[in-house]
Amino acid sequence: xxxxxxxxxxxxxxxxxxxxxxxxxxxxxxxxxxxxxxxxxxxxxxxxxxxxxxxxxxxxxxxxxxxxxxxxxxxxxxxxxxxxxxxxxxxxxxxxxxxxxxxxxxxxxxxxxxxxxxxxxxxxxxxxxxxxxxxxxxxxxxxxxxxxxxxxxxxxxxxxxxxxxxxxxxxxxxxxxxxxxxxxxxxxxxxxxxxxxxxxxxxxxxxxxxxxxxxxxxxxxxxxxxxxxxxxxxxxxxxxxxxxxxxxxxxxxxxxxxxxxxxxxxxxxxxxxxxxxxxxxxxxxxxxxxxxxxxxxxxxxxxxxxxxxxxxxxxxxxxxxxxxxxxxxxxxxxxxxxxxxxxxxxxxxxxxxxxxxxxxxxxxxxxxxxxxxxxxxxxxxxxxxxxxxxxxxxxxxxxxxxxxxxxxxxxxxxxxxxxxxx
Numbered sequence: 001x002x003x004x005x006x007x008x009x010x011x012x013x014x015x016x017x018x019x020x021x022x023x024x025x026x027x028x029x030x031x032x033x034x035x036x037x038x039x040x041x042x043x044x045x046x047x048x049x050x051x052x053x054x055x056x057x058x059x060x061x062x063x064x065x066x067x068x069x070x071x072x073x074x075x076x077x078x079x080x081x082x083x084x085x086x087x088x089x090x091x092x093x094x095x096x097x098x099x100x101x102x103x104x105x106x107x108x109x110x111x112x113x114x115x116x117x118x119x120x121x122x123x124x125x126x127x128x129x130x131x132x133x134x135x136x137x138x139x140x141x142x143x144x145x146x147x148x149x150x151x152x153x154x155x156x157x158x159x160x161x162x163x164x165x166x167x168x169x170x171x172x173x174x175x176x177x178x179x180x181x182x183x184x185x186x187x188x189x190x191x192x193x194x195x196x197x198x199x200x201x202x203x204x205x206x207x208x209x210x211x212x213x214x215x216x217x218x219x220x221x222x223x224x225x226x227x228x229x230x231x232x233x234x235x236x237x238x239x240x241x242x243x244x245x246x247x248x249x250x251x252x253x254x255x256x257x258x259x260x261x262x263x264x265x266x267x268x269x270x271x272x273x274x275x276x277x278x279x280x281x282x283x284x285x286x287x288x289x290x291x292x293x294x295x296x297x298x299x300x301x302x303x304x305x306x307x308x309x310x311x312x313x314x315x316x317x318x319x320x321x322x323x324x325x326x327x328x329x330x331x332x333x334x335x336x337x338x339x340x341x342x343x344x345x346x347x348x349x350x351x352x353x354x355x356x357x358x359x360x361x362x363x364x365x366x367x368x369x370x371x372x373x374x375x376x377x378x379x380x381x382x383x384x385x386x387x388x389x390x391x392x393x394x395x396x397x398x399x400x401x402x403x404x405x406x407x408x409x410x411x412x413x414x415x416x417x418x419x420x421x422x
Contacts, residue, residue: 074097079103148174183206251272
């Protein structure tokens with residue numbers, strides 16, 4: 001009795017290490033003609049090339065039928081850029097030594113595959129099946145991935161996976177898995193049973209409302225967690241929910257409904273990306289748990305100058321990039337980290353620039369002030385004195401900043417810089 005139809009579609013999305021082939025690029029893992037001086041083996045399908053005994057290349061031949069006479073010794077089989085609509089089980093089952101199978105750009109649908117199509121291909125390290133006619137997957141059958149212990153990358157994005165379609169054993173046997181892409185599905189929670197080897201988890205564009213710490217205990221090696229465009233609200237990331245992820249490097253929360261910076265984030269976090277949320281307050285200790293941050297993006301939230309504490313950034317000594325664009329700030333925040341290289345403040349309500357908030361920013365290279373309410377006369381004397389490293393990379397209309405009224409220090413250097421504020 002065959003497995004569920006979804007098993008067929010699932011296997012089409014199992015992509016092992018290496019990016020999908022694209023026009024103008026060749027897969028370095030797939031040997032091509034000219035790499036060997038050996039004569040072609042005797043057993044080679046018509047019109048295909050067999051430069052080595054373990055390689056069969058049938059790329060771009062407009063094949064409508066799976067080629068026969070493929071040697072059992074084949075480890076690399078390329079069938080990309082053809083018109084195949086089905087893969088016969090009896091042919092695939094003979095090729096148990098395959099390491100690379102390239103089916104990119106064909107007409108294969110799940111109806112064109114037998115239930116056990118890839119069951120015997122346990123040595124696969126690379127499988128490419130993009131640009132085919134695949135049905136959308138709503139569930140992963142229990143045990144479907146239990147034999148894929150060498151799988152390093154699993155792509156299941158752009159499907160209809162729901163919470164009930166995954167269980168605690170779905171990914172638990174994937175002891176080599178490093179990259180899991182579940183974006184563009186219908187999940188409302190983080191899947192359970194994630195393996196310890198996982199480094200990148202992509203859950204963007206789902207319907208996740210809350211992240212539970214218990215779901216992440218197994219994935220202690222996670223480095224990148226992508227949760228953009230979900231439905232995380234004020235209680236979506238409870239304090240300490242990400243605490244099990246001690247080595248987390250990057251957290252993407254773009255396009256949710258969070259009204260504050262999540263509390264008790266992993267201490268080693270280096271990049272916090274939180275634009276297009278509802279954050280309206282930045283307290284004195286909101287960022288205290290992440291002193292190692294190098295990138296902080298709070299663009300297009302609801303921050304006002306009155307609700308950004310003057311000590312909000314004081315512990316971020318390693319911060320290099322701060323993006324506060326698209327908020328409602330009327331003045332520069334105080335206590336900016338002196339190691340900043342990039343400060344983005346465009347599309348706020350800035351009405352004046354004074355030297356005090358910029359004191360000590362001698363490493364600042366980029367300052368974006370476009371689309372504020374600034375005029376040349378709103379620049380206070382000495383504002384640019386310490387910005388010796390400032391470089392401007394704007395495509396907007398730029399204006400040379402003149403010396404603002406006589407400076408109290410006639411011999412101080414005032415850099416002749418261009419800053420965009422139109």
